[in-house]
Amino acid sequence: MNSIENRLKDILIIDLFIELEKNKILAAHSFRNDLGIDSIGFVELKSQVEKQFSIVIHDDDFTPDNFSTISSLTELINRYGKANGVRG
Amino acid sequence: MSEAARKIIDSANELDRRISDFSDFSPNYDQLQKEYAQLALQPGSAVLIFAPNGIAFLFHWIAAIANGYVPCAIAPSTKTSLITALQKSLHIAAIVGPQLDPALYQAENFGKIGTFNVVVFDKTKPAYEPNDVLILTTGTSGQRTACVHTVDSLVCNASMTNKALNITANDKQLIVLPMYHTYGLVTQSIGAIISGCGLVIDGPPFNANRFARLIEKEDISIIAITPTIARDLLKRDIVLPAVRVISIGGDQVSPEEVTRFLSKPFVNELYITYGLTEAGPRVSFLPAHTAPVDKYDTVGIPFDGISTRIENPDVDGVGQLLVKTPSVCRRKVGSTINRQPFTSDGFLETGDLFIKDDAGYLRYVTRSADILFIKGEKLNARSIDAVAQSHPHVEFARTTINNVNLLVTRLWATDDKILDLDEVRRFMMSFLRLHEVPDNIIQETNAEFHK
Numbered sequence: 001m002n003s004i005e006n007r008l009k010d011i012l013i014i015d016l017f018i019e020l021e022k023n024k025i026l027a028a029h030s031f032r033n034d035l036g037i038d039s040i041g042f043v044e045l046k047s048q049v050e051k052q053f054s055i056v057i058h059d060d061d062f063t064p065d066n067f068s069t070i071s072s073l074t075e076l077i078n079r080y081g082k083a084n085g086v087r088g
Numbered sequence: 089m090s091e092a093a094r095k096i097i098d099s100a101n102e103l104d105r106r107i108s109d110f111s112d113f114s115p116n117y118d119q120l121q122k123e124y125a126q127l128a129l130q131p132g133s134a135v136l137i138f139a140p141n142g143i144a145f146l147f148h149w150i151a152a153i154a155n156g157y158v159p160c161a162i163a164p165s166t167k168t169s170l171i172t173a174l175q176k177s178l179h180i181a182a183i184v185g186p187q188l189d190p191a192l193y194q195a196e197n198f199g200k201i202g203t204f205n206v207v208v209f210d211k212t213k214p215a216y217e218p219n220d221v222l223i224l225t226t227g228t229s230g231q232r233t234a235c236v237h238t239v240d241s242l243v244c245n246a247s248m249t250n251k252a253l254n255i256t257a258n259d260k261q262l263i264v265l266p267m268y269h270t271y272g273l274v275t276q277s278i279g280a281i282i283s284g285c286g287l288v289i290d291g292p293p294f295n296a297n298r299f300a301r302l303i304e305k306e307d308i309s310i311i312a313i314t315p316t317i318a319r320d321l322l323k324r325d326i327v328l329p330a331v332r333v334i335s336i337g338g339d340q341v342s343p344e345e346v347t348r349f350l351s352k353p354f355v356n357e358l359y360i361t362y363g364l365t366e367a368g369p370r371v372s373f374l375p376a377h378t379a380p381v382d383k384y385d386t387v388g389i390p391f392d393g394i395s396t397r398i399e400n401p402d403v404d405g406v407g408q409l410l411v412k413t414p415s416v417c418r419r420k421v422g423s424t425i426n427r428q429p430f431t432s433d434g435f436l437e438t439g440d441l442f443i444k445d446d447a448g449y450l451r452y453v454t455r456s457a458d459i460l461f462i463k464g465e466k467l468n469a470r471s472i473d474a475v476a477q478s479h480p481h482v483e484f485a486r487t488t489i490n491n492v493n494l495l496v497t498r499l500w501a502t503d504d505k506i507l508d509l510d511e512v513r514r515f516m517m518s519f520l521r522l523h524e525v526p527d528n529i530i531q532e533t534n535a536e537f538h539k
Binding site for chain 2: 016017019020032033034035036037038039040041042043044046059060062063064067
């Protein structure tokens, strides 16, 4: 499994208390519709991603599109990683 | 069925022409209504709707009413343990939601309604009447509590806001606040349905620049925000496109913040509002754009048709605000409700301390010490204590906010047992929403507790 996706699943379970088992969380699951993440959850998700991937997500990137699924968030982290030279 | 309910239901089929939520899929309302009928629940059965903001949520809510059921909206992040507790406490007969996992409820009777999953609790008898609506009060009265409103009381309250803010079919509202809270559900969604205005539903996550772009692109005339969002916009000096009406409610706004907001070029009419779920929710409003500066520290005057008085004011005029409104709830329900918050002459006890000046303006003094604001959300500290105290090794718990605005829960163990605080934290997490989980959990000694 992609290591960024794997770490995102850990964040969802450990920091956001998502009740699904790790192997049942899919990269295509919608954070809002399938995992029930609400406004506070998104703020926590952004904060944990910034902390654990050592990046600072610009306000313009904190959008429903980028924070739609594990796949879309992985793409965003990869973009920041390339810009910062950080590996996933 | 009441006229108010009929109006809401009849509007459902034309709603998708004036509501958008940026999703690829819009449910078929007639089909949803039929599928709810096929559940064959008894009239007055409560249905918990566990869904994010969107047209789908609104259609499910209306379809439940159309079938004589009693909808109850809940945050989609709510944990199974709390939903299970609410199911018992509030006599919930069915739960619906897009991410609902029937296995978590050991459900035997489950299926689909539209794209949502549904779990039915066959043995739950109806505890309400058709035309009732349940609105949770977990943020103020504690977990497992709710107000029993009627469609009529909510429509009445939404009408008061529409009238006071002159909202008509020519307007278009943008919803970014959660629709499981009264502001998003009643003031904005029901308000839009009955006024005939357009409605755009967005988020989360909230993004100020996206918010600005949506206002521009969708030609929005009415927005509602919380004080937390208002402060964020001020802090980041965001310039929004001009809108006709901005309303701010949900917590106190300082006179300095009102002044700063009024100085923004995009502000035309600025309303500061006060309300509580029990009242339907809105009680009073301050049109800050026309109000004298010395009223900026108030929540204005009550809507037409609402009476208020201060109960047993002290020498400074401070006392509990009592409210008599046609949009009041019928009663409060839940396992921890042991008395109804009404006076013998029909006033609602708000639990909030106010001063009422000679001109009738309501000046907020303080809320109950049990109600805390953290991360922009209201929570009841005693509910968090109750969750901690339901742990088998915790005798007593006390939750407070410390001087750096972190939520701290202090625990006293049964027989001074050494607690595994990580295990207690996991236990609490299984019942609490994210903002309710303490930042710090500390064990105290019983010697200190018994002093």
